[in-house]
Amino acid sequence: MISVLTGPQGTEEQRGTLCELAGLYGLLPALATRIDWLTVTVLYCVAGWQTCAEALADVALAECHGIPVKDLPLT
Structure with a gap:
């Protein structure tokens, strides 16, 4: 089972930030090539x-699969 991180992905900088945050929190960035939503x-x-x-x-997609969606608090 995995936890995924999503957020703004429109620019190279935003994608880089998303990947960096995912790494810091031990999450898979949603822009990963393949995500098995199940x-x-x-x-x-x-x-x-x-x-x-x-x-x-x-x-x-998460809501369609009944996956909880939570805001990531950045402190």
């Missing part, structure tokens, strides 16, 4: 995800 236990979202079409699609 094995995902939770989808975490970083600030600004609501403005990104890819992140909105990640959240929709």
